[in-house]
Amino acid sequence: MNFIAFDRNSFGPSLKEDKLLKSLIQVDHDDFPQPWRVEDWHQLTFEHYGLYGSFESGDQEKSLQGFALFRELPGDETVHLLKVVTRSSARQQGLARKLLEFAFASQHERSFRSLYLEVEHDNQAALRFYESLGFKRYRELRHFYGPGRHGISMGGGIA
Ligand SMILES: CC(C)(COP(=O)(O)OP(=O)(O)OC[C@H]1O[C@@H](n2cnc3c(N)ncnc32)[C@H](O)[C@@H]1OP(=O)(O)O)[C@@H](O)C(=O)NCCC(=O)NCCS
Numbered sequence: 001m002n003f004i005a006f007d008r009n010s011f012g013p014s015l016k017e018d019k020l021l022k023s024l025i026q027v028d029h030d031d032f033p034q035p036w037r038v039e040d041w042h043q044l045t046f047e048h049y050g051l052y053g054s055f056e057s058g059d060q061e062k063s064l065q066g067f068a069l070f071r072e073l074p075g076d077e078t079v080h081l082l083k084v085v086t087r088s089s090a091r092q093q094g095l096a097r098k099l100l101e102f103a104f105a106s107q108h109e110r111s112f113r114s115l116y117l118e119v120e121h122d123n124q125a126a127l128r129f130y131e132s133l134g135f136k137r138y139r140e141l142r143h144f145y146g147p148g149r150h151g152i153s154m155g156g157g158i159a
Helices: 019-031 039-042 094-111 124-132
Strands: 001-008 050-056 065-070 077-088 114-120 136-141 153-159
Touching: 019 039, 019 065, 019 077, 039 124, 050 094, 065 094, 077 094, 094 124, 114 124
Parallel strands: 077 114
Antiparallel strands: 001 050, 050 065, 065 077, 114 153, 136 153
């Protein structure tokens, strides 16, 4: 498996036309519980975002298996995990764990030291996943994802 940190230069001049971005949008749409709208992806500036992907082979557009998206604000030692997803066909093989370890190593080099995130209260796979990485539950976020859809905030150190 290959892991890559993307920046704006990873994509062509037109995000709308870019095949790699299309494959990220496809994975988000197919396999993430609350996908972004296509327009939101097209407006991604990449400034102070960290985007990391996992691939089966060198052909990035065809073999994207998952990605993680963070806010990484300079001067703040804490990153915000916005999304992490593994294609449903590739789950429970250690892929998201390795992808986040790859991201954390890159973030640690740039002096980021901790992370926070939100997760829907009944997303058992994600809750178990974050706990397996050592993150703690902080508090319930009432109706964070919509009426009756509560969130849980979590976080901890990144090594
Ligand atoms: C959460 C998610 C990213 C995990 O991806 P993954 O590649 O399957 O995770 P890994 O294989 O790296 O799992 C690492 C550890 O997480 C835990 N875990 C992962 N999936 C689990 C599941 N379905 N049930 C219980 N524990 C699970 C296990 O402890 C696992 O370690 P183990 O394999 O040694 O038992 C994946 O289920 C996913 O994409 N879900 C949909 C998107 C989503 O909900 N993202 C989080 C939103 S906040």
